[in-house]
Amino acid sequence: MLEPILVEDCTYTKLVPSLEIVLNDLNENSTHHDYMVALVIVLLAEAGFYLSSTNNNYSRPKLKSLHVPKDWKSQETGVYEMYFQPETVPDIKCKLVAFPLGDTLILNFFPLIDGKITYTITVQTLKYVNPYSSDLCGRYMRLKEISYRFKDKLSTPVRSDILHKAGVMGPSLQAFPTELKLRILRLLDVCSLKRMAQCCSEFHELCSDAQLRRYIMLEHIGGRGNKATGEQR
Structure with a gap:
């Protein structure tokens, strides 16, 4: 044994x-x-x-x-x-x-x-x-x-x-550096970003970042318009 x-x-x-x-x-x-x-x-x-x-x-x-x-x-x-x-x-x-x-x-x-x-x-x-x-x-x-x-x-x-x-890397999302968290958040759609903002005060603040929200709007809303008209970005 x-x-x-x-x-x-x-x-x-x-x-x-x-x-x-x-x-x-x-x-x-x-x-x-x-x-x-x-x-x-x-x-x-x-x-x-x-x-x-x-x-x-x-x-x-x-x-x-x-x-x-x-x-x-x-x-x-x-x-x-x-x-x-x-x-x-x-x-x-x-x-x-x-x-x-x-x-x-x-x-x-x-x-x-x-x-x-x-x-x-x-x-x-x-x-x-x-x-x-x-x-x-x-x-x-x-x-x-x-x-x-x-x-x-x-x-x-x-x-x-x-x-x-x-500020040490760990196995959880919370332990990631802020830069990496923002990169991950940029991959989300608007609805997912709203859900992440409800997780905790830290992610509420990150999801409220003006540059992040502008990027999400352009990527997921502006991007749809471009695809619908066949325009290239």
Whole structure:
């Protein structure tokens, strides 16, 4: 059987090594929320976010060197707070805050940048953690589901915001340079441009660019007239 690489590859008999290493930092008094947040540490690492170093010497982290911070949870409130650094832009830090509410865990993740957006998901911990299992492999359930949900709703949007802020190319449209975004918008028709303007404030501003709108009008409205009369442009 192949060795699992990502959390979603875990089986009932074999955990991914990075998760197994993190769980070694927990003890018999650890709660189901502890196990969930430990899982989140690994999911963030898979997405390129690693626990912030206490020194200024940044070194490329490894999945097999993950750990649970000693001060990860307030003993008074039970709230978890940790700082992370994206591997691609280590100068920008992010913060994870997890609030336990009964058997529910509210996860908040956001970059420490101007105009930050806080991304939030609510997790029913007992849906993914079995606190009564006698072995670690049976401690988790539905790992593929929580992995996809976490990355889609938290880590991917935060990474896009960071890359956009840093002006670094990324896998999302939002992370593209403004020049490239405008080039893409020039390929749209009038109706599509109106829809793009409704996506977010950034694209509303870009779609309102006078030169872009003039180009669209000439290309899609003026161009139709030229084609109808057989004129060459």
